[in-house]
Amino acid sequence: MDLLGTLAHQLQQLKQQAEQIDQQPSYGKPQNWFDSSVFSCRSPHLTDYVLEAQRHLQHLQTNNLSSATKQRLVQRLSEQTSALTRAFRNVDTRHKPAAKAVKVKAAVQQLSATSQQLYQQLSDTQEFERRLLDMISLANRDNSADAIQRSLALHARLGRCRKALTDIELQIQDLEQRN
Template identity: 35%
Template structure:
């Protein structure tokens, strides 16, 4: 049985065919506004600068080929999300030509649904967990900053102030412990979800 990532790759191959047909139809040749642009997409979406749609599909293929390992959860989740954004951007361009939309509506719509299902399968449960993990890491970072701040104050504090600051540091360490437990639990959940998805 193919994995969600294999199915996503199959959809990208089909998207490449759609983009090639689109380029061959030369929809942009008579559009002076587009011809004057250095790139079809915003640079925050694609690094590629081209007026040929297939060039952007090649960038997506390269990104999928070099996805970070699943163990690097933040990077993997971010890369998958970026691919999803890029594919949706190409789909919008493909559907922007009325003649193209009319000729390909049924066929393209079906393929688009299959693609979205493939991405959704990868992203559904793990996407929320990646967000949760990110929030937990951010919380851990803030707690460490608060501990460091109080340690700096401790160096300048008198005996009475030092006692109160030490209590605060102990309380923060307790919160850090709970936060790190939450991080481990979320990482375990992500691993479980991704194992199930790859079955």
């Protein structure tokens, strides 16, 4: 296989890899891959740059070019393939989310989970308060000594329950003020 054939094969392989890379989600604002002195296209997709290099190769393979034009095309193609090779080696850094974005997302998820947990805890405690009030009303119907003791114990539990409700509401308020 001649050199141009080998280069055409390599560019075809790069195109397939570029198509796979372009399908991966990229984080942040899309940017151009290369300097304008190397490629004339401006695109966030790596495939567009490989296609430009393939067009230059096809143009080079035409026979009616002067030797100066062929030399310029070979130089340009050399720069492009070198730049493409470097880009493929460093593609992981372009597609990884920024560390700060990952930390922010984790913090938001944690706050959301904490918020949901607090609201669930508030709901559960309010339900417990309602049940205690029902039990107290039942105990107050009976005037026996045992019922009075039970009523006092239920009032003590109700006091602790209401203190817990106040604490949970303060935690929710603090969490919402931080956001």
